[in-house]
Each structure stands twice: as C-alpha cells, then as structure tokens.
Amino acid sequence: MNKNLILIQCNDKVGLVALIARVLTNHNLNITAMREFVDEVENQFFARIECIGSSFNENNLLAELSSDLPDSARISINPKSSKRIAVLVTKEYHCLGDALIRNHFRTLDAEICCVAGNYDTLKDITTRFDIPFYHVSHENKTKQEFETELKEVLNKKNPDYIVLAKFMRILSPEFIADFEGKIINIHHSFLPAFIGASPYRRAFERGVKLIGATAHFVTNDLDEGPIIVQQTIPVNHTFSVSDMVVAGKEIEKSVLSKAMQLVFQDRVFRSGNKTIIFE
C-alpha cells in the first residue's frame, strides 16, 4: 500500500470534510492523517490529507474532486517530494552553510541546484559541496540589468523555490512577479518590528530584551509577505550591536531551516497575506 498526500484549497462551504472523505473512500483510499482549517476572514478551506491506497487512478481522483469541490478548488495529488531550490546570497555564510550541510546529507527535503551571489565571497564554500555557484555582481548595473542576469541563471535551473539566505538586495516587483509565491526570505528581526535595514542596530538603540528572526514569502511590500516561522531569543544590556548580530545568526539559521522544511514538505498554504501551516 502506498502513502499518498493530497492538498486541497477551495472556497469554504458546508460539508467539505464529509465530501472529501466520501470521494477518497470511493477511490479505495484510507485516510491515515487529516488536517483541515477554515480561514473565516478569507472564506477559504484548507486540507492536507495523508492516505494509503494503491489501486486508484490519479486522474480520475482529480477529476472527481474537481467536479465535487467548489469551482476555485486547487487540488494537488502527490506533489513532487523533493523540490529543486536556488539559493541567493550576499556575504554571510551561516544560513547557506547550514543548508549546504543538510543538502549534502539529503535532509533538506529539497535539492540545491545552484547558489547565486552578488559577491563571490561564498563561492568557495559552495563549490566544496559540488554545487554550482554563479557570481552575479550588482555593481555598475541598473537593478533591471542585475535582475535580468540573475533571472537568466535561475531560468536555466528552473527551481521550484528561491531561498534568499541573507541576500541583501531588494528585488523589484517585476522579479518577484516572475517567481510569485516561490521566494522565501529570512529577515533578521521579529517582524513587524524593525522592518527594513539595520534591524539589530535599531533593536540595540531601542533597548529590546529579545531579538528575533522571521522567515516569510516575499511579496512586493518589503518585509510584509506572509510569515512562515518566527523565533526570538533573549538579549540584555551587555549585548553590543555586533553581539546581537552574532546571537541573531543562530536564530536566522534555525528559522530559515524550519521554514524550508515546512514549505518543502508541503505543509504551508497561503491564505491572503497569512500562512496556514499543518505541522
């Protein structure tokens, strides 16, 4: 008996759980774990269903679900289990290093197909793991020229997701639109506190007693996209800005890693500007 994964997002209406359960039974699928949620603000229904069965036809199942569920339904049956990802970086190594190690030992739930950096600082560490590194400098280029080059690299690789692992350039709406819903960023603060540049400096100046990190999908609004994972750690008056930077790297790494795991295991849905996460 095979394990199957079915993801459903649609407008909410009465009786969806029973409806879905009935259809799966018709196709000889036995539900072993089911998570569902209704976002009442967005009137959206979300379900993540693990079920066992091997004698069903995916096309027929998809057809029947599509026919019975509301028109707008987005249904995914057995999405590909190992995503291809491209990682964008600047100079900081900690998030990339962690991802490279996990990738090397095949525990990333994804495969890093390339790393691209606007500096070549992290070329050495990347190539030690036999991953191609593309140096796409932003210097002496318009944003458009820079992003065109970057897109050439990315389009060749056709990644399922783009992970901004401390990539310190702001991407244009056009770039983001090209990869809508596929870009994950790690921001070095507890959003919405300290949106934008130098969050640790501002945290220091404000005298906060916790610092945070936020992984989120990237949208046109800077640091305003749907939040996936957040974490905070204590700091105190003895922390200089650079102490905060050092301490913060630990949670940035941890938060981005957790967000990648959740997204790549198909546990994250988007609902308006929020995420629904079935852990």
Added chain:
Amino acid sequence: MNKNLILIQCNDKVGLVALIARVLTNHNLNITAMREFVDEVENQFFARIECIGSSFNENNLLAELSSDLPDSARISINPKSSKRIAVLVTKEYHCLGDALIRNHFRTLDAEICCVAGNYDTLKDITTRFDIPFYHVSHENKTKQEFETELKEVLNKKNPDYIVLAKFMRILSPEFIADFEGKIINIHHSFLPAFIGASPYRRAFERGVKLIGATAHFVTNDLDEGPIIVQQTIPVNHTFSVSDMVVAGKEIEKSVLSKAMQLVFQDRVFRSGNKTIIFE
C-alpha cells in the same frame, strides 16, 4: 445552528475518518474542525470533532456511531462543558491562588466546588473567594484513616476531577482507583528527572541548567502517570535551592493551569501511559 463536540476513542481500523464523516452527514452535522490520531503502539484511534447542526437526535447519533464503530468504542457527544473540581493542597499557595482567581472570574473552564488541605494554611485565601475549605489533617492517623476522611469530603462534592495543587501526601492505590483517570497532579520537576521528593535540592546538587515542572494524571506508580504538560526554565550557578524553589513556582503554576485548561476543554485523551492532546 448549535456547536457540538464529539469525542471518539476506539480500536483502529481502515476507513474510520470516512465512516465518521458519513454518519455525521447523515445526521445533518457539518464538521467545522476535526482532529484525529492513530496511536500505532496501542492500535487506538482518537478523534475530536467540532460540528454544527441542531436538527439531530443525540441518542440516535450515539446509537449509529456505536453500531458502526469497533465494539470497544468510547463515544462522547457534547460532554458537559464546565467540570466540577476539587482541589487538594498542603501549604503552598501559588497554584491554588492562581486557580481561585481564574475560578472567580470564570475562566478556569471548570468550577471549584471545594478545597481540602491536610493543613489549614490555605483556608483563609480559599474562603475569601467563598469556596468551602475542608481541613483534613493527616496527623495521628493511618493513611487509610486520612484517606477515608478525605473521600468523605470528596464524595459529598462528587467532583469530575481532583486537582493536586502541591498536595504533598502520597495517595494509596485504593484512593487512586476510586478516582481513576480523574486526578491531575503537578510535580515540581521535569519528569522523569528527579522523581520523588526534593527535586529542586537534587537539581541543585546535579548542577542542571534548566528546571522543570510536569502536570500528569495520577496512577499507582509515583510520578509515572501520563504526562499532560511540561515546561522548563533556565537556571544557573547563582541559583540556590531556594532560588530554584521560587523560580519553579512560576512554571508549576503555569504548567498546572495549562493542563487544567486542556483537560477541562476535553482536549486530552489517554492512550496507555501517554496522552493524546488536540490543542
């Protein structure tokens, strides 16, 4: 449309989610939230279902579920929403005080019907909230005599649950059997570390860097019952035993309070010596 809550525990078999969904649909009940889990070690299926509907007959629904589900099924439809609880104490006020405040403002998800103590230290605080306090001294009595007196008090009140809020007497197997599955205890360590007496002293002597608290159901084996909630907080070399006691009270209070909330909201199932918790 009324909100209904249905709890099911039974031997696992293929198709239970679909079966239950079908029966509820037959009774015009629309599932709005469903949590289920299969404990493969115990081969037990657990479900907590919130559903909307008002035109159904509880007896008929119970009959149909009982008929369709495995023989051993335990089914509860709309369990009473406010439990009656008795609180047993010794001398420490922090857990009782917190429960009294919540009870007073009706946010305990339960009603404290009485407090009983083997000392009368906490009589004053209890009666300030118009809750009856019973002083059942253990002094100059056998354990059997003491527990007989205690049971007289409790049986008069007929509580749904007995909460040991830092009650420092070990109860006999006979007493526990009389209230099987209904006794919640707070232990002042991160079990199974420091089972038994003086956990903070032993934590101090071991030089641990975290101390913990554990809320659990009481069984015959001291501190070995199913764990409901656990929490830890950091300590360091500057903490004396009494500093740990003071710091520990905060998590004891918090852990017991959380455990009561989960149990009283019918979110906790027992599976062998573990708990299944649908938060």
Added chain:
Amino acid sequence: MNKNLILIQCNDKVGLVALIARVLTNHNLNITAMREFVDEVENQFFARIECIGSSFNENNLLAELSSDLPDSARISINPKSSKRIAVLVTKEYHCLGDALIRNHFRTLDAEICCVAGNYDTLKDITTRFDIPFYHVSHENKTKQEFETELKEVLNKKNPDYIVLAKFMRILSPEFIADFEGKIINIHHSFLPAFIGASPYRRAFERGVKLIGATAHFVTNDLDEGPIIVQQTIPVNHTFSVSDMVVAGKEIEKSVLSKAMQLVFQDRVFRSGNKTIIFE
C-alpha cells in the same frame, strides 16, 4: 554581620571598580557579590554591590563615596527593601489578581497600598484582599480633571511606584512628570511591534507566529519608555483575535510580575532610554 546593598550610578572613568572596592574595605565592608556595567553610549558606570559588615557608618561611607566618585554620582546605600506601590487598573483582572495573591502572601517584594480603577469592575476582587480600591471614573471629565482626581488618591498614599496593570487610559505628560521614573506599564505586544491600540488585532491581521508582552517604564512617548522585560509565545493560524487575547494574558501577567520583582529588588537601572538589569 549584616548584609548591605549599595547602588552606584555615575559618569564612567578609569579605575572605578578598584576605587569602590578600596572605599568599602576602608569601611570594613566585604564584597560578596558585585555586578557592574559601563554603558559606552551614555558613558555611564553602574554597580550593584552586596557586601557584609556592620561596623560602618552609612553617612561616612556615603560621604567618602561621594567625594571620590565623579560629581554626578547617584549613590544609594541600603535602599528600603519593601516598596509601597499603587496599582492602576481598568477592567481586566489577570495582572491585578496575580499581584494581589503575591501581595497577600508577601512575595511581591512590595506592598500594595491601594488600587485605583477608572471602572469599579475590580473593586470586589481588591477588597476581598483588604486593599483599598478607589473608583476614579474618567467619564464626563477632561483628562486634566480625571488625572487631578487620580493624583489626589495617589498623593495621599505616596507610593514608591505606580504599576499600570492593564490601565487603558493614556496619561498626560504632566502626570508622568509628577511620577518620573516611577511608573511601570505592561503593554500587550512585543514592542516596538504594534505600538498603540489593539495590538492583538493587528498581530492577527499581520499573521505573526509569536505574540509578546512588554513591561516598561512610562515616559512621555507612548509605549517608547525603557523596556524592562519582554516575552513571546507561539501562536498559529488557528488563533482568532480573542484566542490571542486569552493566550496573551498569560505572558502579560508573567512579564509584569517579573518586571516588578526586578524593579522592587533594586536590580534595574535606567540608562538613557534603556535599562541595565543585574539579575
């Protein structure tokens, strides 16, 4: 041998630790614990010294320290150990209830001399603990009239600190100036996120994965005063606004309680808009 506590804040200069140690030795005081810190931004030196000795004259010690330390030095020898506090409330009981319980059992490191509320909702719970409650309504009054009445109550009691335990009125700069550095507030967000009104609603709308609470000294700038304690807890997509409010109360209570403990034990110094805390 008596335990003594000495607090020093002054402009920083070379050799302060040695200087202070020498003076204390001259007065037959043996340092058992010493915490010091230099805030380089403010060029301020802070020290909290526990020392043992009984054959010294406090006036002489103060005179010698004042003479040897920089002109601006603020020196406190054995500050009074139990502060008198007034608590201001509106309708929410959780922070007040916790403080009343601790006060009743003398573990607050302070004594609540009165509670004042702009509603009389919490009069009952307050008077159950034999603490005077003053109902100072804000209705049909200018802010100035309201605050004048409030000050009359407070001035009669002459509290060392005023604790805003979910007091939902914004105080005027004049009021704050009258009690400069003596007002502690609990704000129901992780500042500087969600400054101002309805932080939980805004947290819900933003889709954050943690909610927080912040205890801070009150200054003229709303929610911008020096932060004393902050804490966060996880939330997820299943939390409604009111679920967040309920969950948030737990950390509001915990954070305010911890802040009071630190301030009342003379562990908190102010340095510009930050706090230096010797835990």
Added chain:
Amino acid sequence: MNKNLILIQCNDKVGLVALIARVLTNHNLNITAMREFVDEVENQFFARIECIGSSFNENNLLAELSSDLPDSARISINPKSSKRIAVLVTKEYHCLGDALIRNHFRTLDAEICCVAGNYDTLKDITTRFDIPFYHVSHENKTKQEFETELKEVLNKKNPDYIVLAKFMRILSPEFIADFEGKIINIHHSFLPAFIGASPYRRAFERGVKLIGATAHFVTNDLDEGPIIVQQTIPVNHTFSVSDMVVAGKEIEKSVLSKAMQLVFQDRVFRSGNKTIIFE
C-alpha cells in the same frame, strides 16, 4: 591599551574582590568588566576579569597575585585565545557539520586540528574542509587497543579540548584520566533524565512533552559530569521515535555549539561536579 583577561579560582576568604582590585591597580590595570561568584558548598571563589593596560609585566602580576591569594589559587593571565580541538565522531553528521562550517569561517573560537571517527562515514565531509580525518575502527579490538590507537592520534595533535560530537563509544576511566577536564560531550537527553542508551526511545515510551540535549564535561561516571548547557524543545503525541531523533538533532547541534563557545572563550569554571559560567 591592550585588553587582558584574568581568571582566578581559589578558596574563598574575606576581601578577595578588594584585594584583587588593589593588585590590578598596582599594575596599572583598569577593570572594565568583572564577574565573580562564591560557591558556598565548595567554599571556592571564582573571578573572570577583563581589564585594560599594557605597561604591566605578566610574571610580576602573577607573582603578586599568587602571593596575596590563598595558597591553592589557580590564576590564568591572558589564556591562549584560540584553542586547538580534536573532534571525535561516529556516524551522525549534524554536530560535526556545524562545527566544520564555523571552523572554516573562523567563528568557532577554536581551531579543529583533526577529526577521528570509529567509522569512516564522516571522512568525506571532513576532508572537504581540508581537515585531517583519522579512521580508528573499534571493530575486532579490545577497548584498550581501540583507545591506545585513538590516543596515538590525539597525542600527536596535542589538542586543548576533545569534543565528542555524537561519538557513540563509552570511554574508559584511563582514557578520561589522560584528558582530565578537557573532554566535552553532547548527550541527547535532558540529563539526568534518560541517562545512557536510547534516550529518544525512552522519551517516546514515557510520553514526555519536551525533549532535551545536554553538553557536559566527561568524567568517569557515565553522563554524570558537570553540565555546561541544556536546552529543551516541545514534542507531542504525533512524534515517533525517529521524529524525536530528527527534532533532537537541532538542539544537540545548538547546545554543543553554545557549550564550545562558552568553554573556548574561557567563561566556564568547574566547581566540584558543577560549572560556574560567566556569560
């Protein structure tokens, strides 16, 4: 002006802080940060002093401190700032991988001089970072033979510390004696819970709601050495043993990394079977 670090451990007596401050002043050293602690159980005084000054003679300072402090005093002036470490591993990569990345970017506060494994599983990842890997198999050898080989490797490298990064062999008292106080281990439980083998399986069977990791110095008593860092994370009924293993790796990595940082920055003292840590 140079920054200097002075570490002192000695029997406690009256006036040590003042005595030390006086001696440092005599040598033109200005204390910028001082942490001290008295372990009353062991009657030991500990101090970690950062001070500025360049016109002093280390030998003279050491001589004067040694002469003035109690006979047993252990004094260290400017201990070497980058330690040499050897890492012992078996098959699990996560702790080693993290250390290799940090080492490569020189943020480990130490230099990995070699990795030795009783399997060669981690040879590839080690050599990708140009670090020598020694495969010292335990198979078909007595423990003594195995450890003799291991010691040959280690003695050649003369490390300051040996880090057991998921090294799954129990070392003999003789081996441990040879590297007394220099061996750091990561244990995959919240000690003293689940001492010994298979802690995650036992955590699963006990139904705990938190799992933990402990970094400690290795002594002759299995998992009983002085604890340096501990951390816990929540788990729930949905976690299988292998889910716990996966989740646990994150805190094992984090806890070992934090412990190494503290030890290598000379922030950790041993006092009996405990640690004193000046963070």
